[in-house]
Amino acid sequence: MAGRLRPGRAKEAGSHLAGAAIRAEEETPGDPADAVVWEQLEQSAGEETRLSITYLCFMIVATMIAGIGVMLDQPILIVGAMVVGPEFGPLVALCIGIVTRRRQSATRALGTLVLGFAVGMAATVILTWILTAAGLLHESMLIAERPLTSFIWKPDALSWIVGFLAGIAGMLALTSAKSGALVGVLISVTTIPAAANAAVALAYWVPSEAIGSAIQLVINLSAIAVAGTLTLLVLRARAEQLARRSPARA
Numbered sequence: 001m002a003g004r005l006r007p008g009r010a011k012e013a014g015s016h017l018a019g020a021a022i023r024a025e026e027e028t029p030g031d032p033a034d035a036v037v038w039e040q041l042e043q044s045a046g047e048e049t050r051l052s053i054t055y056l057c058f059m060i061v062a063t064m065i066a067g068i069g070v071m072l073d074q075p076i077l078i079v080g081a082m083v084v085g086p087e088f089g090p091l092v093a094l095c096i097g098i099v100t101r102r103r104q105s106a107t108r109a110l111g112t113l114v115l116g117f118a119v120g121m122a123a124t125v126i127l128t129w130i131l132t133a134a135g136l137l138h139e140s141m142l143i144a145e146r147p148l149t150s151f152i153w154k155p156d157a158l159s160w161i162v163g164f165l166a167g168i169a170g171m172l173a174l175t176s177a178k179s180g181a182l183v184g185v186l187i188s189v190t191t192i193p194a195a196a197n198a199a200v201a202l203a204y205w206v207p208s209e210a211i212g213s214a215i216q217l218v219i220n221l222s223a224i225a226v227a228g229t230l231t232l233l234v235l236r237a238r239a240e241q242l243a244r245r246s247p248a249r250a
Contacts (some may be wrong), residue, residue: 058084
């Protein structure tokens with residue numbers, strides 16, 4: 001099939017990446033976890049820019065769970081939706097595309113990110129209408145006091161700071177293969193919940209919450225993208241500096 005590596009070539013590519021990982025660990029001072037395998041990052045970024053059915057399904061499911069969570073004012077559902085959401089992949093691919101100056105890759109990642117949120121929000125609007133018709137949800141649940149989840153549609157300066165810090169932590173977790181830290185990042189920013197709250201607010205036509213949620217979403221996404229890009233630039237500059245100090249590394 002087109003686009004699929006033959007067994008021999010797949011094995012060769014895997015060996016190449018494995019060799020690059022070993023060299024990066026050997027050549028990086030300190031703990032091996034500090035090594036950044038750029039070839040592996042770029043390859044994974046290319047995969048994350050592709051719009052797939054699986055990605056859209058995860059976005060739909062995550063946004064729907066968060067939509068129900070904001071209506072019930074249940075933080076547990078919000079956290080679950082954050083973990084399920086796959087939006088961090090395209091965000092990372094966008095940062096890598098910017099750092100490596102690959103405009104096509106960055107544009108494709110941005111398109112995947114935007115379309116994913118659009119599809120997830122549209123599906124959540126439809127689900128909200130269906131559940132309302134079935135008597136399971138009501139507009140009064142949205143406009144009622146929701147002390148545990150109201151922060152989702154009330155952005156402030158701290159929203160950008162949290163998103164920025166999460167972007168740094170997420171990129172460091174990804175480049176150092178710290179999966180536990182990455183999970184922590186995924187549940188620290190309200191991207192999926194903000195999209196879900198905006199969708200539910202649109203379904204009931206509550207403009208104030210829809211606009212507030214949309215602003216929260218943009219703030220978090222932009223903060224993560226800026227932080228991720230700056231983190232990668234710092235890591236690459238450090239790698240280049242170390243390479244200049246060691247002739248053998250060059």
